[in-house]
Amino acid sequence: MQLSLLVCAASGVIPTVMADETPQSSDLERLVIYGRQQNLLGQTSSASEGVIGAGEIETRPLLRTGEVLEFVPGMMVTQHSGSGKANQYFLRGFNLDHGTDFATTVDGMPINMRSHGHGQGYTDLNFLLPELIGSIHYRKGAYYPEVGDFSGAGAAEIGLLDQLPYRQASVTFGEYGYQRYLVTGEQQWHNNKLIFGGEVQRYAGPWRDLDEDIKKLNGMARYLTDIGSGQLSVSLMAYDNQWNSADQIPQRAVTSGLIGEYGSLDTTLGGKSSRYSLSANYTDADWRASAYVIRSRLNLYSNFTYLLDHPVAGDQFEQLDNRVIWGGKLARDWNITWAGLLTDISVGADIRYDDIGNVGLYHTRARQRLATVRDDAIDELSTGLFTKIETHLSDDLTLRLGGRYDYYDADVASDNVRNSGSANDDIWSLKAGLAYRLTANSELYASAGQGFHSNDARGATIKVDPLSGEALDKVNLLVRSEGAEVGIRYYDAERVNFSAAVWYLGLDSELLYVGDAGTTEPSRASERYGTELTAYYWLNEVLSLDAELAYTRARFTEQQTAEGKYVDGTVPWVGSAGITYQPAEQGIYAALRLRYLGKRVLDSFKADEADASTLVNLSMGYRWHEWDLRAEVLNLFDRHDHDIDYWYESRLSGESANGIEDLHFHPVEPRMLRVSLSYHY
Known part of the structure; x- marks a missing residue:
């Protein structure tokens, strides 16, 4: 079945791969999977779909774990706070905040958090061990019926390894107090296998006024066994982290010399986060099933406006999210011949229940609560049905049709009874696509589809502002998106x-629930269009080049006299390029990468823009039998660019009560060296 390649890729089992099996010692074998070198002609629904293998993930230098999503062409990952917080994501003209319109799953578990204390769709990937990622199957656009909530801009399914290339113990030391200790292993008996890994990470950071004091613990155990004609995997994951953070700072504070570029105006910010999960997946030739339970908690302390709202106590606030998520997915595949045409059919259903025991917003000072802005408990249930029909109209032409039906039901119990209530909504989504095989090496695609994202349940039941008591309008629980694209893929092995x-x-x-204020933020309908180019070129078996370039135009379609037409936070141009030298045998290997994030629009009139940023990272290493020595230089040219920029009002000591509109930014981290020594056993 043509679907089987991508189904297996999403679960970490890639049947069609390029593998190097060169002995490292008498009892060691190295297996490297390169997703970019898979032939996806005839396998995908669009030119914007692909698979990343463990081989690419292994070679790329990473400052943060969340940057694994930068393997998705056109995706940019930044940060505006401490290392323990979810990253900021940009794709297809969306400032996705922490994941609002990009759906991410790991081992079948949804990562986007609904009705979250910090923001709708909150996507925190800090619990991942990059060394245990087997594949990333990405889909951009709204053309895939198996993907539901948060997928307007796209989706990524991160699969865990089903086979370790090697077992290892490694230590990493770097500038600014960076330390990482990692162990991975694998044990096999009969048809059973256990893969495990764990890390301890410490980091002080480059900040002048505070020690980031990262204390990160991560662990995973994955059991695999054969059952009948299929494979069952059960994964247990545990993550705990705490940190201090320097949030974005106003430009005027740096210009005046009040603080430095790596300074902070509130040194008591930071947070604690934990995530524990148990997931199971079963796959055979016909069935795909998954189930999961996740326990997640976040306490986050931030201060963006300083003295604007509370001139004496300050504007620091705490966001709390405490939840348990249950869910699963079941799908069945068939191959039939209908009217003489070979047809593949998939039918499935998914369910998810968020038991949010406490989601709150509090006014704090030095992490001590002064007042409650709002405090809620939420029960949110969603169910979805989907089907996909793939008919081969000829040897060269394939028609794909699909659809989803989703139903959502939410109950909010608020500390303000007027904001308590229930909301429900449902939505149909239709998808269609054509793929035409031009030659043995090229394929044309035309795709269209409807998608959606859910809004925060509190915005669907809210009646009054939790602070002022003013009446507020509710928002719809589900928001429609519609997309289309034409594309081409060329592949030469x-x-x-x-x-x-x-x-x-x-x-x-683009209605959003504003976790920083406890209210909904109204916005208008919008449209985006753009183009993307992605190219990978293998000079020989060990040396490769890659380049990705994307352009986006984003505008509001509803005109308002008080607002402009530009969608603030969007990035018109993004690009990346790299060169990788990766021999299969022992010896030197290296990777050099460039990332370009273009000017960003900061307000709807385009009166203010953030400067572009360009970063270069370098990784070099040497393998000798069981030993691997590696050095990474992040921000190679020590650029003083900004990771993220915002334009809003804040107030510093001595300024007028109305505050001052200014650029607020979080700097990229300075050049730093990290050195790792690994023993493969």
Whole structure:
């Protein structure tokens, strides 16, 4: 079945791979999987779909774990706070905040958090061990019926390894107090296998006024066994982290010399986060099933406006999220011949229940609560049905049709009874696509589809502002998106993997629940269109080049006299490029990467823009039998760019009560060296 390649890729089992099996010692074997070198012609629904293998993930230098999503062409990952907080994501003209319109799963578990204390769709990947990622199957656009909530801009399914390339124990030391200790292993008996890994990480950071004091613990155990004609995997994951953070700072504070570029105006910010999960997946030729339970908690302390709202106590606030998530997914595949045409059919259902015992917003000072802004408990249930029909109209032409039905039900119990209540909503989503095989090496695609994202349940039941008591309008629980694209893919196993797409995406509303204020923020309908180019070129078996370039135009479609037409936070141009030298045998290996994040629009009139940023990272290493010595230089040219920029009002000591509009930014971290020594056993 043509679906089987991508189904297996999403679960970490890739049947069609390029594998190097060169002995490292008498009892060691190295297996490296390169997703970019898979032939996806005839396997995908669009030119904007692909698979990343463990081989690419292994070679790329990473400052943060969340940067694994930068393997998705056109995706940019930044940070505006401490290392323990979810990253900021940019894709297809969306400032996705922490994941609002990009759906991410790990081992079948949804990562986007609904009705979250910090923001809708909160996507925290800090619990991942990059060494245990087997694949990343990405889909951009709203053309895939198996993907539901948060997928307007796209989705990524991160699969865990089903086979370790090697067992290892490693230590990493770097500038600014960086330390990382890692152990991975694998034990096998009969048809059973246990893969495990754990890390301890410490980091002080480059900040002048505070020690980030990262204390990160991570662990995973994964059991695999054969049952009948399929495979069962059960994964247990545990993550605990605490940190201090320097949030974004106003430009005027740096210009005046009040603080330095790596300074902070409130040194008591930071947070604690934990995530514990148990997941199971079963896959055979016909069935795919998954189930999971997740326990997640976050306490986050931030201060963006300083003395604007509370001139004496300050504007620091705490966001709390404490929940348990249950859910699962079941799908069945068939191959039939209908009217003489070979047809693949998939039918499935998914369910998710968020038991949010406490989601709150509190006014604090030095992490001590002064007042409650709002305090809620939420029960949110969603169910979805989906189907996909893939008919081969000829040897070269394939028609894909699909659809979803989703139903959501939410109950909010608020400390303000007027904001308590229930809300429910449902939505149909239709998908369609054509793929035409031009030659043995190229394929054309035309795709269209409807998608959606859910809004925070509190915005669907809110009646009054939790602070002022003013009446507020409710928002819809579900928001429609519609998209289309045409694209082409060219694949030559010897040299080239190239894809290009021109796409469109319209969104009914960009209404958001503002976790920093406990209210809903109204916005307007919008549309985006753009083009993307992705190319990978293998000079020979060990040396490769890659380049990705994306352009987006994003505008509001509803005109308002008080607001402009530009969607603030969008990035028109993004790009990345790299060169990788990765021999299969022992010896030197290296990777050099460039990332470009273009100017960003900071307000709807385009009166203020953030400067572009360009970063280069370098990784070099040497393998000798069981030993691997590696050095990474992050921000190689020590650029003083900004990771993220915002334009809003804040107030510093001595300023007028109305505050001052200013650029607020979080700097990229300075050049730093990290050195790792690994023993493969």
